[in-house]
Amino acid sequence: MKLLRFSTADGPTLGARRGDEVIDLRLAAPDLPRDMNALLALGAAGLQAVQRAVEKAPAVAVRPVDGLEWLVPVPAPEKIICIGMNYAEHIKEAPTPHEIPKYPVVFLRQAGSLVAHNEALRRPLCSDQFDFEGELVCVIGRRGRHIAMADALSHVAAYSLFNDASIRDYQFKSPQWTVGKNFDATGAFGPELVTADELPEGARGLRLRTVLNGHTVQDASTSDMIFDIATQISLMSEAMTLMPGDLIVTGTPSGVGLGRKPPLWMKHGDLCTVSVEGVGSLSNPIRDEGAAA
Structure with missing residues (x-):
């Protein structure tokens, strides 16, 4: 799994990479932490929750990698x-x-x-x-x-x-x-x-x-x-x-x-x-x- 942070009009958000797409976890998994340190601290359970969110991501949460404004993954x-x-x-x-x-x-x-x-x-x-x-x-x-x-x-x-x-x-x-x-x-x-x-x-x-x-x-x-x-x-x-x-x-x-x-x-x-x-x-x-x- 590939995890990242990127910038949106509403501020920084966490994402998960799926090929040439990024799933905005703020929209696909609103119950997960917005902080990368806190997400990592959830361990395997957190990563499994991210994987489920990626698999079921609504269209509104999906965006292309091209044009992404990358942020430092752990700020x-x-x-x-x-x-x-x-x-x-x-x-x-x-x-x-x-x-x-x-x-x-x-x-x-x-x-x-x-x-x-x-x-x-x-x-x-x-x-x-x-x-x-x-x-x-x-x-x-x-x-x-x-x-x-x-x-x-x-x-x-x-x-x-x-x-x-x-x-x-x-x-x-x-x-x-x-x-x-x-x-x-x-x-x-x-x-x-x-x-x-x-x-x-x-x-x-x-x-x-x-x-x-x-x-x-x-x-x-x-x-x-x-x-x-x-x-x-x-x-x-x-x-x-x-x-x-x-x-x-x-x-x-x-x-x-x-x-x-x-x-x-x-x-x-x-x-x-x-x-x-x-x-x-x-x-x-x-x-x-x-x-x-």
């Missing part, structure tokens, strides 16, 4: 946990030597940095070092703390896509990456959530690609992760309670602009697309901060 996650240095080949292209980590490199993003599918990623005025990082996102569906590895994947509701666009010179101004990873409108997320049952266990073996202006710049398999998704969930839950709607952005493979000679930065007028087999494609134009969309 207010309690946590956006990002995993760095999670592909061995990406570690090799880092500006300073790194060993394979024995524990995940973790940083957080803030929700104000997120943009939706087709929305512009903004290159800030203070830097031209705007880098692409295509990633798979794990979306938590069940609350948990101290989650055993064997049980970790049962806490996954869905998967999605992310472009963890980074301001590289600001990322390395200090040992902490927070500033360079949290500029406004630099984290593309979407376009929709694909429920875990539609993908291989742990989303393993899926091809991840990033394409900049028609040229493939990243190409890897999710099986190449150093810390797989079950491991990420289990380790993160040692420190914090994972909640429905929390995002774990699982790391980017090699090919980033920083690792190229000369470096390759995104600039105004570019188009960057992240895709993962079975999950879809996330496309964003690049615009300078303050420029018209």
Whole structure:
């Protein structure tokens, strides 16, 4: 099942994708929550209710995907946990030597940095070092703390896509990456959530690609992760309670602009697309901060 948020004349609403159509759940299932976090928290019962609504959707609730104004699928996650240095080949292209980590490199993003599918990623005025990082996102569906590895994947509701666009010179101004990873409108997320049952266990073996202006710049398999998704969930839950709607952005493979000679930065007028087999494609134009969309 594919779940999404989109804009209507009456405001944001949740939808379910059915081929080239979207079912407006506000009209097809008025008793379901209007909030994605709350819908995910219903677990299997909520997804079954969505499936029944899709099957019985009245014509008034059906609209084409074409022309849809996409919104970020989870607009207010309690946590956006990002995993760095999670592909061995990406570690090799880092500006300073790194060993394979024995524990995940973790940083957080803030929700104000997120943009939706087709929305512009903004290159800030203070830097031209705007880098692409295509990633798979794990979306938590069940609350948990101290989650055993064997049980970790049962806490996954869905998967999605992310472009963890980074301001590289600001990322390395200090040992902490927070500033360079949290500029406004630099984290593309979407376009929709694909429920875990539609993908291989742990989303393993899926091809991840990033394409900049028609040229493939990243190409890897999710099986190449150093810390797989079950491991990420289990380790993160040692420190914090994972909640429905929390995002774990699982790391980017090699090919980033920083690792190229000369470096390759995104600039105004570019188009960057992240895709993962079975999950879809996330496309964003690049615009300078303050420029018209």
